[in-house]
Amino acid sequence: MLYINCPHCGLRSQNEFAYGGDATVKRPELNKEISDQEWDNFVYLRKSPRGKHLELWHHISGCRQWIKVERDTSTHEIFKTYKANEAIE
Amino acid sequence: MSQDFRLDNVGMVNREKKISFKFNGKKYFGFEGDTIASALIANGVHLVGRSFKYHRPRGFFGVGVDEPYAILQLDRNNERDPNIRATEQEIFEGLEVKSVNCWPSVNFDIGAINNFLKMFFPAGFYYKTFMWPPSFWYKIYEPFIRMAAGFGEASIKHDKERYEHKYEYCDLLITGSGPSGLASAYAAAKNGARVILAEDKPRFGGSLLTSDVNIGNQTGVEWTEKIIAELKSMPNVTVKNRSQVFGYYDHNMLVMSERISDHLPKTQKYLPKQRLWYIRANEVLISSGSIERPLVFGNNDTPGVMLSSAAKEYMKVYGVLVGKKPLIFTNNDSGYETAIEFKKNGVNPIILDTRSDPSSDIIAEAKNLNIEIKFSHVVVAAKGYKKVKSADIAKISDDKKKLFNIENIECDCICVSGFWTPSIHLASQSGNKSKFNEKIDAFVPDKSKQQENTIGSANGIFTLEETIKDAFDKGFDVSNKITEKNNKISVPTIVEKKSTDHDKFWCVPLPKGKSYKRFLDFQNDVAVSDIELALREGFRSIEHVKRYTTLGMATDQGKTSNLNGLQLVSDIENKVVPQVGHTTFRPPYTPVSIGAIVGREVGKHSKPTRKSPMHSWHEKNNAVFVDAGVWLRPRYYKQGNEGLFEASKREAKNVRQNVGVCDVTTLGKIDVKGPDAAEFLNRVYTNAWLKLPVGKARYGVMLREDGIVMDDGTTTRISENHYHMTTTTAQAANVLSHLEYYLQLVWPELNVNVVSTTEQWAGAAIAGPNSRKLLMKLFPNLDVSNEGLPFMGYKEADLFGVPAKIYRISFSGELAYEINVESDNGYFMWEKIMEVGKEFQIQPYGTEALSTLRIEMGHVAGSELDGRTIPYDASLEGLVSKKKDFIGKRSLNRSAFTSTDREKLVGVVPIDKTTSIPEGSYIVKDPKAKLPNPKLGHVSASCWSVEYDNPFSLAIIKDGKNMIGQKLFAMSPLKNKTIPVEIVSSHYVDPEGKRVRS
């Protein structure tokens, strides 16, 4: 079970969190004309990298904040965690 | 039967307390502190089971977790427990166990015929023998295998025992209380670390309980007792016996199972049977010790052949002799310690040492005691069927290839020692890649992967002095990283007998003309010949050999068989063991009961059931409940002999004719607050929200980004910046997460907060033509006229002294209101509604009537919003704004979603007006068409229309909007029904929606 450092609450076990997928996906702006391809990329297409991955976790049984976690998908090592709106290094 | 093999005044069992127990129906006596194994051996019982494949007689091989044979089935307090190791289970008064894998009895086992048919059970027999003809598998092979095999029978009853989970945190977890565990725990605890010391056995001390050593002028046992007593008195230390750390998971999470009550006749009140500990440790010291390796020779599975360390422990801990004419067969000095122990207890052992001329302190002592020692000697084969009676022994050549002077000598047990295998399982589970240590012919942990270190014999250190020194150092080092107290204590002086090198020899060659089975894996019956065959058949990878032969795949996970198997493969392949590598160790290290894993997550949903504040009223009024997510909701209120159909029809009819009341507490409720709340809702919902006035509600639909309808519900503007959102019962949690996602990640610039208020409000929907009259009586000071409280209006008022919120919304399609009060007042509200409603013929209605009402009105719910429908499909396209953008809007332009013949919501009525259409039926044009019959769509919900008194269904069918008036067929292959139907509008009742606005 992962040990995730919630930037708001501190170290908490994985079972307090829900996984939220790739954190680098950016939603297209509202009212912006975009191609089908761009929209499909946003809705459906995800990379599934082996290694470092910036991903979203929702601290659902804690502070209920969405956070960003930089994790190695093969070793589960967690390098850093960020608040939702924090700049990514 | 008397305890003929019990020694006087030796061992640690409580001689004051005699305990009776039953094995295979026969009564025996032992003492408090005995295991089933030690008590049976004390009574001279060695035959306890039959082997898995050949059903050969099985005795005891070890004394702890490594035991491959003695697996029994236990009956305790009317509960059945399969897969109990006799070497671990302590006896208690009245304990009953029986053998498994034998039928009809352990003494006469029909399956033993497999032993004579062994040519049919070679390596890979699962893949070869039972394959053809395929029709035989189901009727003949499988029942035969099931009957003849298996380690016990699981109970099919509900387990009444209580199991708990516990979460714990510590600086340092130490797994095992042998010398290294004790020393490191002591050093770390003295340095201020928070320590958990876990011991699998009831007694602390590990090898110190049986070794002849001296630590700081105390015996091993005395030192153990002193250290444990001091650790127990320290507030920063938790010491646990009967606790097995069985799994090492990510981020230094270890799981331990504590057997709290298994050794007692009955679980005590307020205590669980077992407790599963999830331990997050900053540092872990693995001190799980080592397990003696068997030597391999003919019939080495005969009862009476056992590990020499086990024989020693039975004597020293339990005061039990495993035999009175012991043969010790060893390739190292450990066997001598066992021989010396026999001799001290008045028994004359014979030692067969594979080495030609070793010398050490221990060997000298054995010689001094006049113990008979035969160097360069081996056991060729054990003789005797249900118990060792004698052994063929021989002198072996220096190259270990030739046998001379085979002779038969009498013995009643053969104690084997093939040196020691470190228990690296936990280190390996942590991700630590092991390395091969040539000196000890075994794998030891390599570089730490997580925050773990392995100490003592688990790390291949076999002298006490080195073990304790190293453990003191490691205990200090890892604790000091955390506490920085620099409180280092001094290491006691240690006296132990020196031993010399072991012999790498481990497998006795077969004498000419003999074909003895030489077993490697004792639980799965894998012999040397099986591995040889697998290699001849071309299996090379050790992982493949393992799966093909089942070597090491039994419940003991090959604790005693692993290394010998690797050794054999490398010998045949002319490789060295590290080239062959080893198979992966996976948790659990020892079997864990399902009950412990499940813990308190039992019963319905494995979660606590949620009930509304009015639940007890429903119960008192004959409600029949139904699961709605994790909630219980009344499905209908039973009157007299009514069933579901009659009751729901009566309830629904009463809503259409008079007034009904429904508990809607379970609806999800979310408070949306902030200056940008309107803008936020406008982005979340498909329809327009910017102009909703205060005091008004609006129905809204929200989509996922892929355009699929996520949820629907009404949201009310309570005040300028405060909205009360409702969601469906099932989607409440998902919708909240969804809103939080957009507020926190996508549009953080919006100043809005959301919070769940589902539990804060109790809700009652009153619906029907009399509902306004009822409302007038409930709120006499409030203007509830159609002008004062119009459709989709909202008011706050006082309900007999209780603050209430009134929403004029309707799911039933009737004139209806929803009243919310604070949860604590829910019961009061409900009683008042029932009391005041009496004169208007009020009746409560459940979810079944609710469904009927919404289906015949054509209102969609979960069965239409099933995660596959876009607004158009559910006839919600009128709510999709063309002017503004919102979540999921862009997806609605995708070509499949704009196709003109998309499936759409319609109504379905059977032509005969009497046959109900099963939900899930297909709608087809021609019921006789060739299969697969092209389907137009499916029936999503069915009811008995109370308005028209005939069946009515909703369906979502292709090109639905052009199908109205068509005569088609509803087919249910499941119910074997084909029903001629007519497609009608989904708005079956009151299509103009006059009633809700009346």
Ligand SMILES: [Zn+2]
């Ligand atoms: Zn948090």
